[in-house]
Amino acid sequence: MRQGSFKWMKSMNKSIILNKIRRDGPISRAQIARETKLTPPTVSSNVKELMEEKIVEESDIGHSQGGRKPTMLIINNQAFTIIGVDAGPKSIRCIVADLAGKVLKRSEKKLQLPINNQQFIATLKSCIEEVLETEHQVIGIGVAMHGVVEVDTGTSLYAPNLGLANIPIKKEMEVAFGLEVKVENDARAMALGEYWFGNHGELESMLAVNIGNGIGAGLIIDGKLYHGSTDIAGEIGHMTIDLHGEICECGNRGCLQTFVTGPAIARKVTGTALKNPLTAENVFEQAVNGNEEFAAILKESGRAMGIGLTNLIHIVNPEKIVLGGGVSKAETFILPTIRQTIKDSALTPAASRTKVEVSKLGDDATLIGAITLLLVDIFDVK
Template identity: 65%
Template sequence: MKRGTFQLMKSVNKSIILNKIRTGEPISRAQIAKETTLTPPTVSSIVKELIEEGIVRESELGESKGGRKPTMLLINHSAFFVVGVDAGPNKIGCVLADLSGKIYERTSIPLQEITSNEQFLSILVESIRTILKRVDQKGNVIGIGVAMHGVVDVETGTSLVAPNLQLRDIPIKETLENEFQMVIKVENDARAMALGESWFGNHGSLNSMLAVNLGSGVGAGVVINGKLYHGAQDIAGEVGHMTIDMHGEVCECGNRGCLQTFATGSAIAEQAGVDSGEEVFRLANEGNEKYATILKETGAVIGVGLTNLIHIINPQVIVLGGGVAKSQKYILPSIQQTIEERGLTKAAKETKVVISNLGDDATLLGAVALLLVELFE
């Protein structure tokens, strides 16, 4: 399979079978036919193609139920790779991962004094080129996923607004397609994180999930039946600009009292009168009750925001990630208590809120998952 051409192998039945193998491996041809209602000859023909293309492999024989032992099928995870990019606001991180999300290579380049789209794109291209140089068989890279902070037009792959970089209308997809001649997917970073949690976060089989990134900004992604929800104008998930206090501090968006004015690392640091959110966490861990209280109060405010979202979206699970979430021992009990106090129903009050297992790699793996959605679904 040549680089970036996996979309040519797409068909509805092929996607159905690939996803059935991915979610049920090891699985037999007969079981696929039974669970998908596709005919056994159709399954056998498509599986033969998938094995020839290298994305599916056969394993040792399964258990017999009276006849010949069936040959089991698995995804050949290490046969193909995806480049995942977390672009901004402070650095561009890149990883090379296989189809299971296992990371083989990574690189990071800081973003300092970026003043133009061209300068940003130059660093982005160099970051990806560095990763690709480390791949022995570049023909096995099926595409590049980019998680970009700010507002993204996912159809054109354009960064419409990158507020922390003070840039607009960055043609990410067009530039990378011209440079690397492969499939490019561009998504908002918080939504990419949500997709990464859905694919790799070990949260079980869920119909709905809300993932919230609490870091230098506050963003979220909603995954429903395995698909990202974008909204009518591609701004679904901008929960950081939910109004919490109409008379609060002015947010970077111009409104007052947004959740982002309470729940980012810089907002916590400003309230505490120190240099960073990390310092607040350190001082709290050293036994300083003043800073522990600030974190607990921040958790209560986040809990108010999450309760609002529970009443609107009603997700099965809420996953918290980002730097602020590392203060979980202070903020998580407050979040849970606030939801319990404010939830409309018993079920709402018991909505599961967890901290990401993926840590700092959640967004990078989300960028990888952008390509996997295209491949498997």
């Protein structure tokens, strides 16, 4: 296991070259030099170092255009691994994945509530330790944490579903494991993972929305994750939809998450003649089996989500919106209603045609996003 940081990979020229190979490989040294405006000697010396570190390797020889056939370069995705953590409100899930996002090992620890900061940190360490029992060289840990995160210090400022505040995740994990640690809000991490691994093509802007026990979003602008001035960009769950609506846990009325989250959907069926309380998953299952009342509840949640997304389209106008999280599994009922609501409500025909789809990364979307927090530092030029 590689201990410490990976600053050896993070010089400007190395980042330019690595990102070029990641995006366009197999690619020759000469083509890298032409398209990045770096000199051939600079490319050659940096490639040599990257090959010595085994993150870049030579592939099959390319096609000749009149001279000697060039040797092509690709990323060695198995060179190193990254630990990704999804610190949700009910459990902590960890993976070890390679540089291409392929999951190699998993672990999960249930959170026993109520819980304090020390117990949360202990559970987090235990989950990470289980996946660290591997022969792979780990270069860092990415943690996707629900709630408000101070990114620079890696501190969970407020985790509402756990009732916790000021958890020094980065500090504690770096002391415990001697690895580079990045901490990010879970929805923003998911957005980054979608942008890198969701097969969405070349996009300048994208909004990813995580709908589960709460609602959060991550916004990609010009290929970069947007945080806002105080790290709360994306807290769309507390967008007001109804001034006279249900009181949200934040104290305001009619927040989006009082309409669309799993708990909100479950609350909507408590007024029916039920012997046992249902979860949102139960509601979806019964809707699939023909319960028209429950289908209507899901569709109404989709309408509220469509109103919220229309507001966001009018503000940031993303090229694409991607939905993830447990509630997105009810896409049969909610997605057509979301799309129709946007079509009916958006100001212009172009805005009404904003692409909205459900993540293809499934339950791993946030975990993949967590490992991407480290990949951005390796491959992207700041």
